[in-house]
Structure formats: structure tokens, C-alpha cells
Amino acid sequence: MKIGFIGAGHVAQVLSELFIKVGHSVVLTNRHGLTRLRPIVEKLGPHAMAGNLEQAAQQELVILALPFKAIFDLDPQPFADSAIIDATNYFPHRDGELSAVQTHQTASTELVAQHFPGARVVKAFNTLPVANLANLAQQSRSAAAAKKIALPLAGDAGVKLQAADLMQALGFLPYDVGSLADSQKFQADTNLFLFAGNHAELAQKLT
Ligand SMILES: NC(=O)c1ccc[n+]([C@@H]2O[C@H](COP(=O)([O-])OP(=O)(O)OC[C@H]3O[C@@H](n4cnc5c(N)ncnc54)[C@H](OP(=O)(O)O)[C@@H]3O)[C@@H](O)[C@H]2O)c1
Structure with missing residues (x-):
């Protein structure tokens, strides 16, 4: 699969490396442009390409890996037909006060x-x-099914299948939490943030 990343920082680089290892290719875009992007894609190798926003948005799957508040400065037009994974987290101190999200009326991804x-x-x-994703993926990949690390996902049914395939390819077990509204159950202000447990442990945290 060809995956576009909006953002080329820690998350995009670590996920890109893991996705490339399992046979995917990536297009990365950032804020500062090619001078900063070029060494990143060179390090990732021939299955990584530097692109602009439009090119990243046209890939089969687009992953948002930038500060949450920066999303709202992006031109939405190139994404009108996109399948998007939102990997961002909302932090009030970094992204500003959003009372609807902070009071759990709205999920940040909504x-x-x-x-x-x-x-x-x-x-x-x-x-x-x-920072520890590659190790966790390796550990989970070689574990028996009951001990694999389960990762939550929520939202569009078709894109969930794509995201679940990627998780499984890396060695994780997808855990379907439900709709986009349900995604607030694993936002940064919940007990699932930075949680790396198995399916049963994740289910228990959600109850
Ligand atoms: N770090 C973690 O462990 C972790 C885990 C899961 C999720 N997250 C979430 O994932 C997101 C990214 O985190 P990160 O650690 O990868 O951040 P990061 O290392 O600071 O990288 C952010 C990237 O976003 C780019 N960017 C900023 N504004 C942009 C814009 N308007 N258009 C396009 N690109 C833009 C930056 O471009 P430049 O390089 O040009 O500045 C940079 O490449 C955050 O929402 C974070 O909360 C983080």
C-alpha cells in the first residue's frame, strides 16, 4: 500500500520505517519543506518519497502525524476523497483550550x-x-495471540480494515472500539494513553 504522511517528525519516521519493512511505501510531507525532508527520506530508503500536501493526500491511506492544532491550518480540499488515520493527540497546553473536547462532548477526531x-x-x-514502538512491535510479533499488544482504533468501517491490516502486519492486534465518537475512550487524557497491554487488559481498561 502507498501511505501518505502529513508530518515527518518522530511518529511519521518510526511508523514509516516499520511500514516499509513490511512492504509498503510512503510519501512524507512537512511544514518546512524539502531541505528538512530530504535527509529523512534518504535515511528511510527507496520506498520513501518527499512530497507536497496534495501528493501525500492522494495516497491510498493518509496518516495525520502533526500537532493537533496544525491540522486546522491544512487545506481540506486535497483530502476530499481520502482515507485518513488520525494518529494525533490533543493536549490543551499545546493545542489550546477546546471545552467540547475537554468535557468529552466531542472526540478530538470528530x-x-x-x-x-x-x-x-x-x-x-x-x-x-x-520512542519504543519498534521494540514493542517486535515483542508483540513474536508473542502468542493472547499476549500480543492490542491497539485501539475507531471510526469509518472501511478505513478501520486498512488500519487493522497495518497493525497486524506490524505484529499488533487491532481492537475495534467503535465509532469516531467512541475514539475519545483512548484519547491522551484516558487510561489507554501510552498503554501497551494485551486484548483482555485493553478490554478491561475500556469497561
Ligand atoms: N511522540 C509520540 O510518542 C506520539 C505517539 C502517538 C501520537 N503522537 C501524536 O502525533 C503527532 C505528531 O507527533 P510527533 O512526535 O511526530 O511530532 P514532531 O516530531 O514534532 O513532528 C511534527 C511534524 O509535523 C509537521 N508539521 C507541523 N505543522 C505542519 C503543517 N501545518 N503541515 C504539515 N506538517 C506540519 C512538522 O514539520 P516540520 O518538521 O517541517 O516542522 C513535523 O514534521 C502529535 O499530535 C502527537 O501528539 C505522538
Whole structure:
């Protein structure tokens, strides 16, 4: 699969490396442009390409890996037909006060979906610490099914299948939490943030 990343920082680089290892290719875009992007894609190798926003948005799957508040400065037009995974987290101290999200009336990813009319949106890959992701993936891949690390995802049914395939390819077990509204159950202000447990442990945290 060809995956576009909006953002080329820690999350995009670690996920890109893992996705490339299992046979995918990536297009990365950032804010500062090619000078900063070029060494990143060179390090990732021939299956990584530097692109602009439009090119990243046209890939089979687009992963948002930038600060949450920066999403709302993006032109939504190129994403009108996109399948999007929102891997971002909302932090009030970094992204500003949003009372509807802070009081759990709205999931942060519901606001993301509203910003991209026509796009199909899922929240996923936001709970794991990227600094340790490669080790966790390796550990989970070699574990028996009951001990694999389960990752929550929620939102559009078709994009959930794509996200679940990616999770499984990396060695994780997808855990379907439900709709985009349900995605607030694993936002940064919940007990699932930075949680790396198995399916049963994740289910228990959700109850
Ligand atoms: N770090 C974690 O463990 C972790 C885990 C899961 C989820 N997350 C979430 O994932 C997101 C990214 O985190 P990160 O650690 O990868 O951040 P990061 O290392 O600071 O990288 C952010 C990236 O976003 C780009 N960016 C900023 N504004 C942009 C814009 N308007 N258009 C396009 N690109 C833009 C930056 O471009 P430049 O390089 O040009 O500045 C940079 O490449 C955050 O929402 C974070 O909360 C983080």
C-alpha cells in the first residue's frame, strides 16, 4: 500500500520505517519543506518519497502525524476523497483550550473529520510511545495471540480494515472500539494513553 504522511517528525519516521519493512511505501510531507525532508527520506530508503500536501493526500491511506492544532491550518480540499488515520493527540497546553473536547462532548477526531468533508476518518496509532514502538512491535510479533499488544482504533468501517491490516502486519492486534465518537475512550487524557497491554487488559481498561 502507498501511505501518505502529513508530518515527518518522530511518529511519521518510526511508523514509516516499520511500514516499509513490511512492504509498503510512503510519501512524507512537512511544514518546512524539502531541505528538512530530504535527509529523512534518504535515511528511510527507496520506498520513501518527499512530497507536497496534495501528493501525500492522494495516497491510498493518509496518516495525520502533526500537532493537533496544525491540522486546522491544512487545506481540506486535497483530502476530499481520502482515507485518513488520525494518529494525533490533543493536549490543551499545546493545542489550546477546546471545552467540547475537554468535557468529552466531542472526540478530538470528530473535529478532525469535520475539517475534512468527504474524507473517511479513523483514529488509530495515537496511544503508543513512538520512542519504543519498534521494540514493542517486535515483542508483540513474536508473542502468542493472547499476549500480543492490542491497539485501539475507531471510526469509518472501511478505513478501520486498512488500519487493522497495518497493525497486524506490524505484529499488533487491532481492537475495534467503535465509532469516531467512541475514539475519545483512548484519547491522551484516558487510561489507554501510552498503554501497551494485551486484548483482555485493553478490554478491561475500556469497561
Ligand atoms: N511522540 C509520540 O510518542 C506520539 C505517539 C502517538 C501520537 N503522537 C501524536 O502525533 C503527532 C505528531 O507527533 P510527533 O512526535 O511526530 O511530532 P514532531 O516530531 O514534532 O513532528 C511534527 C511534524 O509535523 C509537521 N508539521 C507541523 N505543522 C505542519 C503543517 N501545518 N503541515 C504539515 N506538517 C506540519 C512538522 O514539520 P516540520 O518538521 O517541517 O516542522 C513535523 O514534521 C502529535 O499530535 C502527537 O501528539 C505522538
